[in-house]
Amino acid sequence: MRTHIELDALCDDAERNQRCFYPTSNALRQATYVRLRNGYLVRPYRNVYARSSYWGNLNPAERSRHIIRTLSRQFPNRVFAGLSAASMLHLEYGWNLHNTGSIFIVSSTGSPKRTYRKLQRISMTNPPVSTVLQYRHNKGLGSKLMQGSLTLESCGTQDPASTGMTQTAIPGVRQHDITDMVRITSPARTLVDCATRYPFVQTLPMFDSAMRNHLVTAQEVLDICDGMRMDCGSVMRLLHYANPLSENGGESFCRAVIIEEGFATPQLQHVFTDTDSSWMKYRVDFIWHTEDGRIIVLEYDGAAKYTDPAMTNGNNVHTVVQAERDREDALRRAGVTAIIRTNYQEAAQRAPLIRKLIDARVPTVGMNARYEHATDVTGREL
Incomplete structure (x- = not known):
């Protein structure tokens, strides 16, 4: 061609x-x-x-961000919401949420009868708005979340050195360095919209990552709920379980499955000291301390743990596996009575993870609907 x-x-x-x-x-x-x-x-x-x-x-999340940045240039006054805002905030979530290719925007009137199938409108009036600035920085690109609905002119101030260039609110970045400005709903409003649209297991990673990255506080989310005429029960549940100690979306997803299946909520990121080598410390992903004195550890393994050179320090799979065995031996010396290993596939399928939790006698807080059923007075299962 x-x-x-x-x-x-x-x-x-x-x-x-x-x-x-x-x-x-x-x-x-x-x-x-x-x-x-x-x-x-x-x-x-x-x-x-x-x-x-x-x-x-x-990847699907980056594709969504590419489309949104393009649309924001075509329609500068649009405010992106829901999953689209979550992608611009780089929140953690399952990429399968992008399977429909939909883009979400704010609308004061709801969705008209005739509209582009990939454009979804979320009805809201005067929502809190933030602006994601993307700018050139050190031969690359950086981004910053700013409060309010900004324009290129409003985010700049005159350079005090009188160089003829205009400064921005970002140190070291001038107005002409800004490449894109995307208006989105505030992080708090974004979380509420996603919580009322998607399942618990999909949105807990969003809440965890938003709090881990200091994008929002629980009070800000509650303030949004107070101003809405809708049931925010799903939001309350997510706020109850959200934990900034969760290191990534995979761990958050796994924890959400554990909670949904009726097991006790684990504590996160505890550190154990090797009794034989006091300078060696091992941090575990999930841990339960049972009433009968047992200590149960669950380790969530990403596939990259064995294949990504950045995570294996250049070691081969055999060396990595041996290091994991040494780690487990150290944990047992420190008093851990059971160690469970799982991954995303097992958490997504649920049954393999549930079987491991049951075998390890992880405490439950209620009936597990998959394996246990209540009966009525006649003995019939409910």
Whole structure:
């Protein structure tokens, strides 16, 4: 295919700034359509395009952010909400929530009868708004969350050194360094919208990560609920169980499954000292202390734990596995009576994880509906 200099420049600029592109002239539109038919380009959303080779290397959350940044340039006054706002905040959640490809925005009137199928409107009036600024920094890109609905002009102040450049609220970043500005609902409002739309196991990672990254407080979430005319029971439950000590979305998801299946809520991130080598300390993901004196540890293993060089320190799988055995021996010397290992697949399937928890006699706080059923006075299962 012949090279189209202007279109390639548009693609290069979009990829450099982590967004997609849209054609702005008839000539560019024609060139875009030709390359779309030939598979050189993809169209993940209406009037939003990217190189196929580039798009294929992005995960679902990053794809969503690329689309949102592009739409914010096409429609600067739009406020993105729900899952779209969560993706811009880099909250943790299962990427399968993006399977429909939907983009969520604020609407004061709800969804009209005729609308683009991938555009979802969340009805709200005068929601609290934040702005995500993306800017060039040290030959790369940085981002910062700012309170309020900002414009390029409103976030700048005159350079006191009179260099002719305009400073921003971000130290060391000038106005011309800003590449994108995306308006979203505030972190608190975003969490409430997601909590009322998605299941507990999908939203607990959002709450954990928001609190871990100091994006929101429980009181801010409660303030949002106080101003809404809807049942916020799901939000209250999430606030009760949210824990900033959870290190990643996988651990949060696993903990949510444990809670939903009726087991006692584990404590997080306890450190044990090796009794044989006091300088060696081991931190565990989940732990239960039972009334009969047992100590049960659950370790959540990500696949990268055995394959990612950044996590294995360059060691091979055999060395990593041996280190895990040494770790388990040290934990048992420190008084741990049972060690459970699990991963995302087992947590998602539930049954394998539940079987391990039952075998280890992890305490329960209620009836496990999968294996236990109540009966009425006649003995019939309810």
